[in-house]
Amino acid sequence: MCGWGPGGWSPPFFPPATGHVCGFCCLSYDPCTVSPLQGGLSQDFVEALKAVVGSPHVSTASAVRQHHGHDESMHRCRPPDAVVWPQNVDQVSRLASLCYNQGVPIIPFGTGTGVEGGVCAVQGGVCISLTHMDQIMELNTEDFSVVVEPGVTRKALNTHLRNSGLWFPVDPGADASLCGMAATGASGTNAVRYGTMRDNVINLEVVLPDGRLLHTAGRGRHYRKSAAGYNLTGLFVGSEGTLGIITSATLRLHPAPEATVAATCAFPSVQAAVDSTVQILQAAVPVARIEFLDEVMMDACNRHSKLNCPVAPTLFLEFHGSQQALAEQLQRTEAITQDNGGSHFSWAKEAEKRNELWAARHNAWYAALALRPGRVIVGHVGDGNFHCILLVNPDDVEEQRRVKAFAENLGRRALALHGTCTGEHGIGLGKRQLLQEEVGPVGVETMRQLKDTLDPRGLMNPGKVL
Amino acid sequence: MCGWGPGGWSPPFFPPATGHVCGFCCLSYDPCTVSPLQGGLSQDFVEALKAVVGSPHVSTASAVRQHHGHDESMHRCRPPDAVVWPQNVDQVSRLASLCYNQGVPIIPFGTGTGVEGGVCAVQGGVCISLTHMDQIMELNTEDFSVVVEPGVTRKALNTHLRNSGLWFPVDPGADASLCGMAATGASGTNAVRYGTMRDNVINLEVVLPDGRLLHTAGRGRHYRKSAAGYNLTGLFVGSEGTLGIITSATLRLHPAPEATVAATCAFPSVQAAVDSTVQILQAAVPVARIEFLDEVMMDACNRHSKLNCPVAPTLFLEFHGSQQALAEQLQRTEAITQDNGGSHFSWAKEAEKRNELWAARHNAWYAALALRPGRVIVGHVGDGNFHCILLVNPDDVEEQRRVKAFAENLGRRALALHGTCTGEHGIGLGKRQLLQEEVGPVGVETMRQLKDTLDPRGLMNPGKVL
Numbered sequence: 001m002c003g004w005g006p007g008g009w010s011p012p013f014f015p016p017a018t019g020h021v022c023g024f025c026c027l028s029y030d031p032c033t034v035s036p037l038q039g040g041l042s043q044d045f046v047e048a049l050k051a052v053v054g055s056p057h058v059s060t061a062s063a064v065r066q067h068h069g070h071d072e073s074m075h076r077c078r079p080p081d082a083v084v085w086p087q088n089v090d091q092v093s094r095l096a097s098l099c100y101n102q103g104v105p106i107i108p109f110g111t112g113t114g115v116e117g118g119v120c121a122v123q124g125g126v127c128i129s130l131t132h133m134d135q136i137m138e139l140n141t142e143d144f145s146v147v148v149e150p151g152v153t154r155k156a157l158n159t160h161l162r163n164s165g166l167w168f169p170v171d172p173g174a175d176a177s178l179c180g181m182a183a184t185g186a187s188g189t190n191a192v193r194y195g196t197m198r199d200n201v202i203n204l205e206v207v208l209p210d211g212r213l214l215h216t217a218g219r220g221r222h223y224r225k226s227a228a229g230y231n232l233t234g235l236f237v238g239s240e241g242t243l244g245i246i247t248s249a250t251l252r253l254h255p256a257p258e259a260t261v262a263a264t265c266a267f268p269s270v271q272a273a274v275d276s277t278v279q280i281l282q283a284a285v286p287v288a289r290i291e292f293l294d295e296v297m298m299d300a301c302n303r304h305s306k307l308n309c310p311v312a313p314t315l316f317l318e319f320h321g322s323q324q325a326l327a328e329q330l331q332r333t334e335a336i337t338q339d340n341g342g343s344h345f346s347w348a349k350e351a352e353k354r355n356e357l358w359a360a361r362h363n364a365w366y367a368a369l370a371l372r373p374g375r376v377i378v379g380h381v382g383d384g385n386f387h388c389i390l391l392v393n394p395d396d397v398e399e400q401r402r403v404k405a406f407a408e409n410l411g412r413r414a415l416a417l418h419g420t421c422t423g424e425h426g427i428g429l430g431k432r433q434l435l436q437e438e439v440g441p442v443g444v445e446t447m448r449q450l451k452d453t454l455d456p457r458g459l460m461n462p463g464k465v466l
Numbered sequence: 467m468c469g470w471g472p473g474g475w476s477p478p479f480f481p482p483a484t485g486h487v488c489g490f491c492c493l494s495y496d497p498c499t500v501s502p503l504q505g506g507l508s509q510d511f512v513e514a515l516k517a518v519v520g521s522p523h524v525s526t527a528s529a530v531r532q533h534h535g536h537d538e539s540m541h542r543c544r545p546p547d548a549v550v551w552p553q554n555v556d557q558v559s560r561l562a563s564l565c566y567n568q569g570v571p572i573i574p575f576g577t578g579t580g581v582e583g584g585v586c587a588v589q590g591g592v593c594i595s596l597t598h599m600d601q602i603m604e605l606n607t608e609d610f611s612v613v614v615e616p617g618v619t620r621k622a623l624n625t626h627l628r629n630s631g632l633w634f635p636v637d638p639g640a641d642a643s644l645c646g647m648a649a650t651g652a653s654g655t656n657a658v659r660y661g662t663m664r665d666n667v668i669n670l671e672v673v674l675p676d677g678r679l680l681h682t683a684g685r686g687r688h689y690r691k692s693a694a695g696y697n698l699t700g701l702f703v704g705s706e707g708t709l710g711i712i713t714s715a716t717l718r719l720h721p722a723p724e725a726t727v728a729a730t731c732a733f734p735s736v737q738a739a740v741d742s743t744v745q746i747l748q749a750a751v752p753v754a755r756i757e758f759l760d761e762v763m764m765d766a767c768n769r770h771s772k773l774n775c776p777v778a779p780t781l782f783l784e785f786h787g788s789q790q791a792l793a794e795q796l797q798r799t800e801a802i803t804q805d806n807g808g809s810h811f812s813w814a815k816e817a818e819k820r821n822e823l824w825a826a827r828h829n830a831w832y833a834a835l836a837l838r839p840g841r842v843i844v845g846h847v848g849d850g851n852f853h854c855i856l857l858v859n860p861d862d863v864e865e866q867r868r869v870k871a872f873a874e875n876l877g878r879r880a881l882a883l884h885g886t887c888t889g890e891h892g893i894g895l896g897k898r899q900l901l902q903e904e905v906g907p908v909g910v911e912t913m914r915q916l917k918d919t920l921d922p923r924g925l926m927n928p929g930k931v932l
Binding site: 141142143144165166184185186187191192195196198199208212213214215216217218219220221222223224225226227228229230231232234235237238239243254255257258278281282283284286320321322324325328332382383384385415418419420421422423424425426427431435438439440442443445446447449450451452453454465466 | 651678692723724912
């Protein structure tokens with residue numbers, strides 16, 4: 001990864017051993033600009049929407065539309081023509097049917113915390129906000145599964161599960177809608193041990209574009225595995241709202257960790273940190289989190305959070321298990337880091353001390369924002385997934401151009417290493433070209449065929465993925 | 467599960483707590499009957515096949531066709547009109563294109579070890595045997611991945627990996643083709659810890675029905691996770707040869723276990739054994755295998771293998787890890803079994819003693835075959851996946867009829883418990899009706915749409931899945 005310093009290009013320090021790196025550019029938030037209403041919806045149509053969900057649950061107010069036309073990414077705001085809040089799946093079905101018959105685009109909306117412009121209504125249309133459908137429907141502790149509506153966020157679910165002995169570990173940065181996380185194929189710091197949404201969604205209830213209701217694994221079913229027919233669940237996970245509207249998700253739960261230990265270690269080089277990571281995984285240490293911060297990031301964190309960490313490539317690790325198991329995992333890990341020239345190996349058991357130890361990682365986002373000019377790397381190194389954070393001035397058009405070019409080059413760098421252009425955020429608006437380069441022409445044709453089959457009118461979240 | 471004893475129906479002893487059971491009926495092997503050549507292939511067409519792969523690699527001999535018209539299931543032999551052996555993916559592509567243009571059905575063939583009639587050429591056609599493409603193409607130990615051609619079986623791969631520190635854990639009973647395992651979404655005794663094929667296939671190279679070459683995750687790519695576009699890999703895994711021909715698979719490898727411990731425990735009831743299983747999983751004991759044999763099976767094993775095991779519902783467990791970790795896992799597990807009335811808890815570390823302990827489980831199939839009349843249950847209880855083994859007389863038409871009805875009822879029992887009709891074998895020929903009941907009309911419509919899109923002429927392995 002190249003970094004821009006004051007002197008121009010720094011030598012690349014891309015971790016060479018990985019074949020599965022991916023990158024993304026997380027740019028500073030671009031405040032929404034109001035787009036004039038394009039075409040708009042007829043009064044009759046708006047009345048028809050009200051007839052489905054009730055007047056209080058339809059809005060064409062400018063501020064409301066603006067709010068629903070952007071996410072947390074740099075993509076400029078593209079507001080829908082109306083926002084609606086259905087109360088149940090039957091209303092969602094009727095809304096879809098209504099919009100589809102009238103040729104009106106449909107954009108599903110959860111928490112608006114995506115980072116690829118997934119909710120930008122590039123052709124206007126109706127934003128269907130699922131936030132009012134917020135029930136946790138069914139918890140099966142013996143079967144390790146739960147059913148949630150789209151208004152349920154991951155933190156809300158884990159709060160609900162607090163005394164059940166189970167938890168849902170997929171943890172993207174935001175407190176996102178779980179159904180939204182299913183739609184984007186989200187992931188987080190725990191993926192190295194617990195997997196991503198792809199590994200943790202058992203069944204989806206989806207309203208198809210024409211209003212028909214699909215249960216991807218069959219209505220009400222939850223099981224640990226199946227070989228029954230085509231994997232529809234897998235198809236809709238990560239489909240980014242372009243194939244249908246997810247109205248509930250059956251999720252796989254995991255036993256809550258008995259105890260947790262956090263650790264950090266500094267390294268003389270990025271290579272040493274990456275080698276340690278590979279060796280820890282090869283040793284089958286069931287590490288729960290393994291995160292990498294480069295030295296620029298460590299320096300930023302020291303300054304921002306008044307810490308005193310070594311300014312060096314650093315690994316942040318977390319282990320889950322019994323007390324006995326943790327002691328051994330820690331021991332093995334320390335030995336591996338030492339073999340790779342690691343220093344300042346520190347660890348902590350109690351929650352407060354663990355939080356202190358991980359302060360740099362927790363505050364990375366804010367420390368990065370405070371750093372100007374600055375480019376840093378933060379990554380879920382256990383999955384070979386890094387985030388390259390670039391701070392830009394939204395008013396500097398030239399800088400925006402350079403950053404966009406950089407982001408594309410970064411994606412291509414990952415592709416050149418047999419990786420993917422997006423490890424966990426989806427394709428959205430901005431990576432459609434890179435997706436073509438990633439999967440090739442037959443891959444794109446195949447995806448296009450699937451899209452055209454399930455959404456022949458091209459009304460489900462237009463302009464995304466393909 | 468109901469069992470037929472000499473006195474008629476026994477009381478059901480279906481594990482009540484599980485919502486994810488699935489079942490299948492494994493019936494005794496039905497020797498192949500020769501079907502008259504249906505329609506057949508023109509001499510010109512056979513010459514065209516020879517022009518692609520060379521004369522030695524095309525056969526229309528009756529015995530060869532018979533051999534390729536059945537698998538290990540009860541489904542009667544339906545031979546193809548010809549068998550061809552391509553040497554490389556280019557030939558596969560040309561074969562597919564040739565067959566597709568001429569409206570000739572295509573049936574991919576690996577090891578012929580499936581159990582759902584997946585290779586029966588119900589409309590005749592060309593059987594494309596992939597066995598000559600048997601290279602292990604690319605091993606990436608730092609990235610935990612390997613690329614294999616369809617002629618590579620799981621045991622061949624693990625033999626190849628012997629000194630690499632890695633292994634591929636998915637272990638269906640047969641020494642099956644890994645690409646065939648991907649096609650059927652196979653699983654095995656290790657799934658409770660290591661997952662099924664769905665969790666362990668990173669990328670597939672697929673020749674589409676019309677001959678185009680698709681790389682489901684992009685050519686040459688291997689990574690630990692991605693959120694890039696529609697999950698084509700997931701769509702082709704488990705598609706049972708009905709959407710394309712898999713010509714290579716990129717698989718996820720795992721660190722080879724440092725040490726292994728096996729254990730067994732007898733229980734006063736099926737419920738006690740199942741409760742123990744649930745509690746072991748809730749305690750996050752990372753059990754590698756956890757298998758259940760009912761008392762009929764235990765009795766059969768004692769008689770067949772001259773053992774002296776308690777004739778009671780029994781769990782067979784295996785643990786992988788470091789010596790230290792294993793000791794603790796064993797301890798916790800024993801405590802849980804004791805809480806549930808378990809007895810005769812035995813364990814072993816060395817390979818020879820482990821094999822002795824698991825003798826009953828290893829010989830279950832043969833012991834069952836030796837038992838007549840007999841019906842037994844064997845299961846991967848950690849996944850809620852059981853196999854109900856029924857011994858039938860292939861010449862007794864009435865018995866065949868009753869068994870078929872029983873198998874359907876069994877599947878429906880699983881469905882009624884929110885489970886699946888097939889946990890690991892696929893749908894094939896015999897479970898198409900149950901699939902409809904499992905996923906419902908919209909699910910079937912959606913699958914049908916996908917099938918019609920990718921195979922508009924309906925020539926890829928006709929008569930399977932849908």
